[in-house]
Amino acid sequence: VIGYIGRRLLALIPLLIIISFVVFSLVLLLPGDPARAIAGGANADEATVQAVREKLHLDEPFLQQYARWAGSGMTGDLGESWFEQRSVASEIAARFPVTLSMVAGGVVVALCIGVPLGLLAGTRPGSAVDRAVTGVTSLGVAMPDFWLAILLVTVFAVNRNVLPSGGYVPFWDDPYEWARHLLLPWIAIGVGGSATIARQLRGALADELESDYTRTARAKGLGARSVTIKHALKNAAMPAVTVLGIQIAYALGGTVIMEQIFGIPGMGSYALQALGNRDLPVIQGVVMLTAVIFLVMNLIVDVVYAYLNPKVRLGARA
Amino acid sequence: MRHAGGATLRPTVRSPGRTQRTRRPRVIASAVSTLLACGFVLGAVGAPASVDAAADAGDTVRYGYDLETQFNNLDPGVSINTCDKNVWTFLYDSIVRESPGELEPGLAERWDIAPDGSSVTLHFRPGTTYHDGTRLTADTVRQGLEYNAKNIVLTSIFKRVASYDVLDDLTLRVNLVEPYPLRFLFDLTGQPGMVVAPSSFGKAESAPVGAGPFKFVSYRPGSSLVLERFRKHWEASKYDVDRIEYRQTGTGNPSVTALRAGDIDVARVTADLLRAVKLDSGLASASRPTGEFVQLQFRLNDGAGNDTPFADPRVRKAVSYAIDREEINRVVEAGTASVSNLHYPTDSPFHVQSLEGTYTYRPKRAKALLKEAGHPKGFGVDIVAPGGGIAAQERQAELIKDQLAKVGIRATVTRVLPQDVFSTFYQQRQGDILSARQLQSSLGPGTIFGQFGKGEQIPRYTGSERDDISELTDQAYRATSQDELNRITAEMEAIAVNEALDAPVAFVRQFAAWDKDRLRGRPVPPYDSCVPIDLRGVSVR
Numbered sequence: 001v002i003g004y005i006g007r008r009l010l011a012l013i014p015l016l017i018i019i020s021f022v023v024f025s026l027v028l029l030l031p032g033d034p035a036r037a038i039a040g041g042a043n044a045d046e047a048t049v050q051a052v053r054e055k056l057h058l059d060e061p062f063l064q065q066y067a068r069w070a071g072s073g074m075t076g077d078l079g080e081s082w083f084e085q086r087s088v089a090s091e092i093a094a095r096f097p098v099t100l101s102m103v104a105g106g107v108v109v110a111l112c113i114g115v116p117l118g119l120l121a122g123t124r125p126g127s128a129v130d131r132a133v134t135g136v137t138s139l140g141v142a143m144p145d146f147w148l149a150i151l152l153v154t155v156f157a158v159n160r161n162v163l164p165s166g167g168y169v170p171f172w173d174d175p176y177e178w179a180r181h182l183l184l185p186w187i188a189i190g191v192g193g194s195a196t197i198a199r200q201l202r203g204a205l206a207d208e209l210e211s212d213y214t215r216t217a218r219a220k221g222l223g224a225r226s227v228t229i230k231h232a233l234k235n236a237a238m239p240a241v242t243v244l245g246i247q248i249a250y251a252l253g254g255t256v257i258m259e260q261i262f263g264i265p266g267m268g269s270y271a272l273q274a275l276g277n278r279d280l281p282v283i284q285g286v287v288m289l290t291a292v293i294f295l296v297m298n299l300i301v302d303v304v305y306a307y308l309n310p311k312v313r314l315g316a317r318a
Numbered sequence: 319m320r321h322a323g324g325a326t327l328r329p330t331v332r333s334p335g336r337t338q339r340t341r342r343p344r345v346i347a348s349a350v351s352t353l354l355a356c357g358f359v360l361g362a363v364g365a366p367a368s369v370d371a372a373a374d375a376g377d378t379v380r381y382g383y384d385l386e387t388q389f390n391n392l393d394p395g396v397s398i399n400t401c402d403k404n405v406w407t408f409l410y411d412s413i414v415r416e417s418p419g420e421l422e423p424g425l426a427e428r429w430d431i432a433p434d435g436s437s438v439t440l441h442f443r444p445g446t447t448y449h450d451g452t453r454l455t456a457d458t459v460r461q462g463l464e465y466n467a468k469n470i471v472l473t474s475i476f477k478r479v480a481s482y483d484v485l486d487d488l489t490l491r492v493n494l495v496e497p498y499p500l501r502f503l504f505d506l507t508g509q510p511g512m513v514v515a516p517s518s519f520g521k522a523e524s525a526p527v528g529a530g531p532f533k534f535v536s537y538r539p540g541s542s543l544v545l546e547r548f549r550k551h552w553e554a555s556k557y558d559v560d561r562i563e564y565r566q567t568g569t570g571n572p573s574v575t576a577l578r579a580g581d582i583d584v585a586r587v588t589a590d591l592l593r594a595v596k597l598d599s600g601l602a603s604a605s606r607p608t609g610e611f612v613q614l615q616f617r618l619n620d621g622a623g624n625d626t627p628f629a630d631p632r633v634r635k636a637v638s639y640a641i642d643r644e645e646i647n648r649v650v651e652a653g654t655a656s657v658s659n660l661h662y663p664t665d666s667p668f669h670v671q672s673l674e675g676t677y678t679y680r681p682k683r684a685k686a687l688l689k690e691a692g693h694p695k696g697f698g699v700d701i702v703a704p705g706g707g708i709a710a711q712e713r714q715a716e717l718i719k720d721q722l723a724k725v726g727i728r729a730t731v732t733r734v735l736p737q738d739v740f741s742t743f744y745q746q747r748q749g750d751i752l753s754a755r756q757l758q759s760s761l762g763p764g765t766i767f768g769q770f771g772k773g774e775q776i777p778r779y780t781g782s783e784r785d786d787i788s789e790l791t792d793q794a795y796r797a798t799s800q801d802e803l804n805r806i807t808a809e810m811e812a813i814a815v816n817e818a819l820d821a822p823v824a825f826v827r828q829f830a831a832w833d834k835d836r837l838r839g840r841p842v843p844p845y846d847s848c849v850p851i852d853l854r855g856v857s858v859r
Contacts, residue, residue, distance in 0.1 A: 036740055038398045039471055044775065048474050055470060085396050085523070086539075094539065157579035165579035167566055168541050263566040263576075265540025269386050276387070276735070 008299050012292070019291045020073070023284060024066050034058070034278040038082055056082055069284060078288075079281035081274070088285040091270065096289065098168060099266035101178075102185050102258065103251040107244070109190025110197055114240075117194065118201025122236065123228055125206040133198060140195025149188035149261045156184060166263030185262050189255075193247050197240050204236035238308050245301035249294045377560035377858045379837065381851070382567030382576050382585030386540040389564075393522035394512045395465045401848035403508060408545055408562060408850065410512035410528035413440060413459065414503055418609060418845055419667040419762050420800060421503055424511070425454065425529060431798045435497030442488040447550050448515035449533035456490035462513025463492075475505050498795035500803055504761035531557055541566050558839070558857035577601055577831055583858070584832040584841050584851060589652040590710065595831045602834040605827040606843045607656055609663050609758030612646070612714065614751050614821040615769070619781035621747045627697050628750065629781070634818035636687035637751075638677035640725040641718060645679075647824050650714045655824035661756075661765050661811060663825045667800065668762045668807040673815045684725040696726025702742060702749035705733025715753045744779035755826070757846055762803065763794040766810045770819055782820075786813055835859065 035053040036044055053059045057068060072079060078088035121133035157165035163184055169177040208214060209232050217227045256268030267286060274282035383389070383404065390399035394406055415424040426440040446454040460482045467476035478498060483491040494502060505511065518527035526534045531553055532545035543564040547557055567576045573585040574594045578601070587595060587603065595603045614637065616628035627633045643657040659677040662668040688696060699722070703715030712733060719729040732749055734742045743752045759765040770777050772788040790810045797803040814820070828843040830851045839856035 033741055033745075044471075045474050046775075048471065051473065052470055083398060084390055085398075086391075091539070153575060153579070157581070158575060161580055165576050165581050166568075166572065167581065170538070260568060261572075263386070263568055263572060265386060265538070265566060269540065273387050 023287045078285040105186035106189025110193030114194035114197030117198035121202040122205025137195040137198045152184045200240040208232035208236045249297040379559045380582045382582035383564045384569045392526045408532040409530045411530040413506045413511035416507035431499040435499045437493045439491045456484045501795045556854040583836045587831045589654045603831040605829045612823040617780045632687045632691040636684040638821045639680045639684035642679040657824045698728045699750040701751045703753040704736040767791040
């Protein structure tokens with residue numbers, strides 16, 4: 001397993017180089033002149049614009065710019081934001097944990113709701129409980145998370161005044177306030193995820209409980225709980241794990257809407273602001289991190305898959 | 319038989335195997351819980367701790383502000399965002415202040431202009447100190463100005479300074495390259511004149527020290543910024559709040575939501591949200607007219623030597639008559655703006671009352687002018703409008719399109735992101751009309767010169783450069799008195815209006831809303847969107 005993980009991690013390097021090159025190229029194709037925007041916009045004088053261009057090396061050929069950035073990136077230096085004049089790496093280091101804590105909480109909510117619901121429906125296919133769970137989860141899947149977020153804010157922050165409408169408090173400043181500020185985002189992120197997990201788990205579990213090996217297990221006298229939890233659930237969990245992995249990756253890379261609604265200073269809002277400003281070093285840094293997250297999550301899902309199903313041979317898949 | 323049967327059955331049932339079956343779920347559970355725990359722990363531990371804990375409520379005003387997208391840097395010597403004045407005003411004050419169109423004392427209690435305009439002498443207030451306790455002297459201000467001059471976006475302003483002479487402890491003479499004294503003084507009302515204490519040079523982005531009415535306590539980027547009253551500031555007695563805590567609040571709807579939820583005490587709001595504010599009995603609001611105006615800019619030639627229909631003043635005047643400014647105000651600004659065809663509002667010293675009403679809604683007159691100009695059946699134009707979610711701007715462009723259609727001008731609307739307006743409308747010369755909003759220039763004549771002066775970016779790309787405007791601007795910059803400046807600027811305004819060089823529509827208002835159960839007093843909305851709400855006289859209940 002360790003050898004496999006090592007090989008996969010090595011394989012990430014050329015992928016990341018390609019991704020970085022493509023993103024670098026795409027951003028340069030976007031309209032707008034960051035040097036002019038930095039120099040003050042439409043009324044900026046040409047000398048200042050040119051000075052900014054030289055300072056940021058925007059007057060250099062594309063490949064030279066790319067090589068400069070990539071060279072620094074290899075040492076962990078992602079450059080400095082053109083607009084905020086702060087280190088991109090340190091800004092990401094400050095913001096990524098915020099996004100991570102938001103997403104991790106959302107995943108916990110998704111698991112806490114989705115797994116029991118999936119179990120409940122999957123073990124009773126066709127029953128009233130199953131139909132109720134299917135109805136509720138259909139609603140959960142169909143409901144946009146931003147809409148739910150606004151609804152939660154309206155009910156719990158504006159009408160009831162029991163939770164804050166937005167903002168973020170670091171854990172060490174005040175753990176209670178940290179949780180209070182993140183509770184609504186956790187629910188908003190988690191509800192949609194829980195519906196997907198429940199539906200995946202329900203379908204797979206119902207199939208597994210109809211399969212030969214579970215029938216045999218029951219025939220040999222194992223109790224329903226033991227058959228479900230010890231045998232069927234493990235195999236049924238595979239599609240849910242895949243979905244969960246993808247959801248975590250997407251959530252980590254795309255929390256921009258939630259961060260905007262709840263005013264959370266995470267990666268999403270940082271990326272959005274950078275895009276608006278054509279802040280190339282920031283865009284590069286965020287995209288690279290997102291790419292790494294996706295690749296690592298894929299790797300984790302593959303490893304978990306192999307644990308769940310030994311027919312999956314890690315080495316053979318490498 | 320049982321034994322054999324059991325042996326046969328087990329591999330199928332176990333799938334993948336007994337020992338692994340009991341171990342793997344635990345491993346997976348451990349892996350998942352470790353991942354989640356890592357998420358929480360990293361989130362909790364790795365998040366940046368603030369320099370100080372967030373301010374307690376008490377005498378703290380919680381100011382809703384979009385730190386994430388509107389704020390750049392605490393250091394004026396580094397920041398490229400002049401609208402960071404929303405914070406700097408409290409931290410640094412400014413050497414000279416601006417009341418719309420006129421200069422007021424700031425850290426400098428008075429100033430003298432050399433008769434030939436070649437220098438400005440600043441006299442600082444005695445007893446002024448920076449937040450770290452060091453004295454503010456002419457020499458520390460000189461150092462502060464030289465520090466700001468290194469900011470790449472301020473270099474063009476400081477190029478106008480030839481040298482500094484420290485005449486005594488509190489007197490600094492600034493010798494100018496060109497005799498444009500008022501222009502330099504007006505520049506000092508903004509970022510160039512917000513000086514950092516020498517002890518904070520190079521560190522002000524994380525630990526700023528200034529001489530403003532509030533000192534720095536903590537800053538958590540994109541989240542919160544806390545300032546504390548500096549009791550030695552010359553205006554300290556006018557402030558009744560001990561702390562200002564800027565809290566991350568998105569622009570627009572999120573501000574009203576946060577106010578209604580009790581998360582913030584005061585915020586700037588837009589005209590379209592006033593209704594929501596007024597529906598909440600716990601909130602109050604105030605507004606004030608500003609110099610920011612809605613206008614249409616015309617392209618007079620296509621950059622390849624070909625005139626557009628707007629090169630003819632009769633066509634420009636036709637558009638000015640075709641616009642129903644009252645309707646735009648009603649639909650776009652909720653009836654709160656001040657309709658005008660001028661570039662300076664009524665409270666500006668450059669306002670020329672006699673020119674007000676030159677262009678009112680007269681579609682028949684517009685049609686007649688078009689016919690006279692050789693366009694009896696009108697012509698087609700493309701209106702470029704900043705879009706991308708700016709509802710007011712998009713509504714405005716659509717409304718103007720409909721109004722122009724009534725006089726025969728067939729318009730299409732092209733929406734571009736605000737940051738792409740320069741490259742699209744100006745550099746690439748796409749579109750014939752720009753539906754824009756203009757902020758007032760820090761020095762009055764600049765508002766007109768920026769649009770029609772020779773060598774300026776905008777007129778270069780729209781073909782609107784005017785010799786007469788440029789000459790008057792040069793005279794205005796050389797002015798050594800406010801009266802002289804006012805007279806010359808009025809002449810420029812007359813040219814711009816009589817020639818219909820552009821089509822001003824209305825001056826917008828700024829609004830502030832606050833929680834009236836929390837705050838006593840009346841926060842005053844700012845003159846433009848780049849300065850903070852005035853909290854003098856406001857206290858916490």
